[in-house]
Amino acid sequence: FTALETSLDNFLNGNSWTDYKYADEERIECSFILTVKSLNGNKFDATLQVQYSRPIYGSKYNSPVLNILDKDVVFSYRENEPIDFQQNSYTTNLSSILAFYAYTVIGADRTTYRANGGDTEFAIAQSIVTTAQSGGGASGWKSFDGTKNRFWIADQLNSPVFEPVKECWYLYHRQGLDLMHKVENHELALSNISTGLQKLKEPNQKRPNSWLLNIFFDAKHGEIVNVFSTASSLGIDTKNLQSTLENIDQTHSSEYANLGAKK
Template sequence: MTGFRLLVILFIFTQAVQAQELNFTVTINSDRSRIQNTDIFGQMKTSFEQFLNGRSWTNDEFRPEERIKGNLLVTINEVPQVGVYNATVQIQVVRPVYGTNYESLIFNYADRNWTFEYIESQPLEFNRFTFLNNISSLLAFYAHIALGLDYDSFASRGGNEFFAVANDIVNNAQQSGRAGWVQSQSDRRSRYWLINDIYVSTIYSSIRDAYYLYHRQGMDLVQVDPERAYQNILDAIRLVAEANKLQPNGIFTISFVDAKSDEISEILKSAPFEIRDAAVKLLLEVDPNNARKYNELLRS
């Protein structure tokens, strides 16, 4: 092999690595499945990780250290027949904070209603405009939610193109009649309502603004300009509270506080009392279940 050809191959390989945006770890919890041959779950893990991490989801270049980290925990609740699985999925996505080794949790979500078919060595493909199966649709949906929220955290409304794809995935999957994709008032934690609240409805649009204000203008500035950072974090919380007043207990609101409640309780401990006091009043309206946690901020 000539030196020139080697350089070309290395260049192509490097570009391919840079183009991969996600770095997800998939865990399959099969304790409830009662299946003796658990090798299928190892294959499932590898297949899901390859689908998420081994393809290009954007036209942007990512260095390996820039890839978006996440965890996908699939809990197999039941195997009603061979090759059919009823499961719940927990998705977590983190974002680095500028100038630190700290990673901020930006998405923490439980998808409680997923039924899918999987066979050994099953190839997984994705088409934005066609429903192929319930595995690739769900994985691609959350890949684009992760991308959208990450981009929103770095630029105001920066995730639009990814949320548009996620919305297309939902619209296509509705034709399958599968749970989680269709509009249902009895299942407000579905994929349908998640993308509706994030992207389609204008009621919760201020929460997307909060993502940018909280992370890029807040967390990223704590080390260099704490006064400004704390004020921006408070303003972000206020935007979430405003959305919650328009329509209480929306799934986008809930997913924000599920990801941020512990972090807010820690990061604001060093903020001036007036910031903490104003933040607690807002948080008690949005997330009263964590009242004890927030009230501790007033004792710091």
């Protein structure tokens, strides 16, 4: 698998995914963990976990933003075979999957710094879905392949219904965590984070148990509890937010029971 690992690394880190020139310290910190379940000749059946964390201004802390487990990763690969990708045409399932998540990560990263900053990348990710649907017929690209796949990630990131999720990413990070390097900003930062999280009520009411909201809270639930651990000492009432989180993120609802209380 060493040759495959090298090919994956070269593909992800060797391609220029955007026109923006990143300085070394700006490079996006993420991981692509490919776990092979079975191998038959040159055909791989695997899972792919994509994790992305964003550095927080004035600290050494990286905040988790995406934690996605893709269970539909089936592809063919021969040793030392280059992985090629063309944005407007289908090449292989592997290159399409990797490119899809590359653009999704870049889009999420940009959105945390500027409202709707990643919309261009999200649109490209959706175009990859459309192209792959008419390609090799692999699973994970169509709505009827399941409720937790690449189709739904792209669909929801580009849907007006889920604009509040992107607004939350921005408020939570740029107007929230990035302010917390100064103690005098903590109350404002928590207020902005709370405002962002409250925005998630609307998409949850329209599309309950959506894949995008699942992805959001899979990455954020523990951090949210930690971030609000100082709320009571600042005199911030978190009861309304606690109720919202317990309703939206029922998988982790027990973790919000003492939201705002110092650990």
